[in-house]
Each structure stands twice: as structure tokens, then as C-alpha cells.
Amino acid sequence: NSxxxxxILLLKTQGQDVALRGVLHDIHVLSRSLASISxxxxxxxxxxxxxxxxxxxxxxMSSPAFVAVD
Numbered sequence: 001n002s003x004x005x006x007x008i009l010l011l012k013t014q015g016q017d018v019a020l021r022g023v024l025h026d027i028h029v030l031s032r033s034l035a036s037i038s039x040x041x042x043x044x045x046x047x048x049x050x051x052x053x054x055x056x057x058x059x060x061m062s063s064p065a066f067v068a069v070d
Contacts (some may be wrong), residue, residue, distance in 0.1 A: 003039045004041060009041075010024060011024070011039045
């Protein structure tokens with residue numbers, strides 16, 4: 001099992017894991033402000049397009065913006 005799959009299982013069952021305690025806590029705290037939330041594990045190979053989009057967004061955020069100077 002992957003770490004992501006284990007995390008989703010813990011979120012769905014409200015389980016505990018010492019190594020993931022902080023992450024689980026943060027997710028639970030943030031999820032309280034939402035009207036509805038669900039967690040589903042999707043293997044990376046089945047989620048290539050979303051993975052690529054997320055990586056491109058992160059890359060664009062870390063690249064300096066081009067500023068035209070007259």
C-alpha cells in the first residue's frame with residue numbers, strides 16, 4: 001500500500017497513525033469548515049492529467065513573473 005492510500009483509509013475510518021498525526025489533524029481541522037467533503041484514493045496512473053496540471057501550476061508559482069519595462 002502507498003502512503004496516499006493509507007492516508008485516505010485513515011481519513012475514512014478516522015483512524016490514527018503516529019507518523020501522520022499532524023497531517024490527519026490539519027485535514028480534520030480544515031474539513032470542519034466545509035459543508036461536505038469526501039476522500040477517494042485514485043492511483044497516479046489513472047490521474048495523470050490532474051497530476052500534470054498540479055505540477056504545472058506549482059511550477060508557474062515558483063517561476064518569477066515576466067515584467068515588461070518601457
